[in-house]
Each structure stands twice: as structure tokens, then as C-alpha cells.
Amino acid sequence: MSSKPAVSAVIPHYGESAPTMKLIEKLQQQTFDGEIEIIVSDDNSPEPFPQVGGVKVIHRTTNGGFGTNVNTGAEQATGEWLMILNSDLELTSTFVEEMLNAVEKQAKPAIFSPQVVGHEGEAQWVARKFPSTFIHAWNWFTPVARFRDTNWWHRLAGHDVRAVGGKTLTVDWLMGACLMLPTRIFQEVGGFDERFFMNSEEVDLQMRLRDKGYPAIFLGDVMVTHEGGGSSESTKRRQWLTTSHFMYEAKWNKHRILAPTLTAVSLLNFGFNAARSLKNKEVHPLKTFADELKIIRDGKKMVHG
Known part of the structure; x- marks a missing residue:
């Protein structure tokens, strides 16, 4: 042996x-x-x-x-x-x-x-x-x-x-x-x-x-x-990741500021994408902004109800 x-x-x-x-x-x-x-x-x-x-x-x-x-x-x-x-x-x-x-x-x-x-x-x-x-x-x-x-x-x-x-x-x-x-x-x-x-x-x-x-x-x-990357589509992976961040925050962090912080950053992303859309019609700032807000909202709701 x-x-x-x-x-x-x-x-x-x-x-x-x-x-x-x-x-x-x-x-x-x-x-x-x-x-x-x-x-x-x-x-x-x-x-x-x-x-x-x-x-x-x-x-x-x-x-x-x-x-x-x-x-x-x-x-x-x-x-x-x-x-x-x-x-x-x-x-x-x-x-x-x-x-x-x-x-x-x-x-x-x-x-x-x-x-x-x-x-x-x-x-x-x-x-x-x-x-x-x-x-x-x-x-x-x-x-x-x-x-x-x-x-x-x-x-x-x-x-x-x-x-x-x-x-x-x-x-x-x-x-x-x-x-x-x-x-x-x-x-x-x-x-x-x-x-x-x-x-x-x-x-x-x-x-x-x-x-x-x-x-x-x-x-x-x-x-x-x-190999990495996974087989699920990127939107689903991003939702899983964001939801897990809310769960981790709820368990370990005293200050629950993730949702307002990500929302503020999404506003910055919107401004950046709005500027890009002036030269690139393939950029859709409003849709991207709405998608990000939904991921934040759904992630918070799954954890906090």
C-alpha cells in the first residue's frame, strides 16, 4: 500500500x-x-x-x-x-x-x-x-x-x-x-x-x-x-454573477450600497455610450442602460425579495 x-x-x-x-x-x-x-x-x-x-x-x-x-x-x-x-x-x-x-x-x-x-x-x-x-x-x-x-x-x-x-x-x-x-x-x-x-x-x-x-x-x-468561459449566454452569466454579488454583500458586508453604486456606474456607462453612438450607429445606449438596470434590479430582488 x-x-x-x-x-x-x-x-x-x-x-x-x-x-x-x-x-x-x-x-x-x-x-x-x-x-x-x-x-x-x-x-x-x-x-x-x-x-x-x-x-x-x-x-x-x-x-x-x-x-x-x-x-x-x-x-x-x-x-x-x-x-x-x-x-x-x-x-x-x-x-x-x-x-x-x-x-x-x-x-x-x-x-x-x-x-x-x-x-x-x-x-x-x-x-x-x-x-x-x-x-x-x-x-x-x-x-x-x-x-x-x-x-x-x-x-x-x-x-x-x-x-x-x-x-x-x-x-x-x-x-x-x-x-x-x-x-x-x-x-x-x-x-x-x-x-x-x-x-x-x-x-x-x-x-x-x-x-x-x-x-x-x-x-x-x-x-x-x-478552457473557461462556460456554455451559457453572456447575459445569463452576467445575471448570475451580479446576483451572487448581492448575495455575498448581504452575507458579509454591513453597508448595503451595491445597488445604488452599480446604478450610478450605469449612468456613467450610458453617457459614454451616448457619445459613442454619435459615431457608431450600432451602439444603443438606452437599450444597454435598460438592460443593466434590469440585471441590477433582478439581482437585488432575488436576494432581498
Whole structure:
């Protein structure tokens, strides 16, 4: 028997089976000589995920969102380490071994993420600052989107620009595409808060872990490739994201100023788009303004009623 701890890899699944099947194959081909328990939690997909040899496949009867789906899979986990993997990750054959070697060097329990990159090798800004109203407002302010490639834009957007390849450091929170933590501390804090349907659930989890003394640690010397983007249309994703921000604010922030702040920023966006529309007839400032107000209104209503 290997002396290395067993790893439970939980893959929350929804949609097409092919990416998840590819990830399972990569996990089954790992050079790691310990046990890897593979769990697929199907979030009531339109086409149920098939049974696969050597894999625990769980079929939920309702669609609960990312956090709920991970919780369902984690309930079946028996490994010492819990690894939460998006289905669109691409792993090298040594990935699990590299992660275990890296986390076992740390002095105390924590939640970890490797460096996550896109297919062109671009960093996906795994490490982030805890959300603030300013950060939400900055990301809502469309005129500055043209500066997304600059270091200062990323700083203001809440990205921890210190987290680059080769570094290991403690950060506020880590993007949820690829997370690893001791199963016992995930259970200790009750897993993900299932009130979050999509987005912000990993921030909330890491706030609660931090309160228990478990930090978030970026492992820059381990790398994984992530497709990212998701399959849902952008309007739906933006609504999910905004709603999650209202839920996070309601849970963690004393001052409920997100709605008026985003509304004020939408007015600035409207002015900018009105100026653009003088030269570009494809720009529709009133429609964009109305769409943004609806997202704000619906997000607030879903949380506060």
C-alpha cells in the first residue's frame, strides 16, 4: 500500500459528456502511485452522464448550481484530500503528484490552487482580493474595459498581480476552477453555501475557511490549462454573477450600497455610450442602460425579495 494520502477528485458536471470523459481519462492515466477516487456529480443534465468504470457517478434530480453539485459529490468522498476540478481542465500525467508534493510542503492545512492558464498560456488570474463595492463598480464600468491588458486595470479589478508562475504565496481567495484542500476542513465549514447558485460560492467558502484559520495558498510552480468561459449566454452569466454579488454583500458586508453604486456606474456607462453612438450607429445606449438596470434590479430582488 502507498503511504501517500488518497485523493478524491470531484468533477461537477452539467451539459456535454465529452469534456468530463476526457478529464476522467487524464485522471486515470496519472503517474501518482496512490489511490485517486473519481466522483462525477451530474447536476440534472438534460442528457445524463453515463456510468463509467472506476468512477462514482451521482445523478442529482434537480439543478442546484456549482456549489450544491460539488457538495453532493463531496458527500461521497473518502480521500484525505479533496480535489475540485472543473470539467474543462486539461491535466498533465503528473498533475496530481505535483499538487500533492506542493501542498504537503505547507506547514498547516489550507485551500490551494495551481496556476491556471488558457490555451495560449495566458494567466487566468487565479488569486483575487476579497470583493468590495469598488471592485464590483470597476468591473461594471465599461469604458475602462479597453485597458484589460494593463497591470493597473487588473489591480483595480481585484486581481492579485503578485500571483505569477513560480511563486507560492498566501492570498485572499482563489478561483474555483481547480481547488485542493483536506476533505475534513471542507466538511468542518459545511462545504459550499448552497444559496449561491453560480459564482461567489468559492469566495464565501474561503472567507469561512479563513475565519477558521485555514488560508488560501497559490501554488505558482504547478500549472493546469483551463478552457473557461462556460456554455451559457453572456447575459445569463452576467445575471448570475451580479446576483451572487448581492448575495455575498448581504452575507458579509454591513453597508448595503451595491445597488445604488452599480446604478450610478450605469449612468456613467450610458453617457459614454451616448457619445459613442454619435459615431457608431450600432451602439444603443438606452437599450444597454435598460438592460443593466434590469440585471441590477433582478439581482437585488432575488436576494432581498
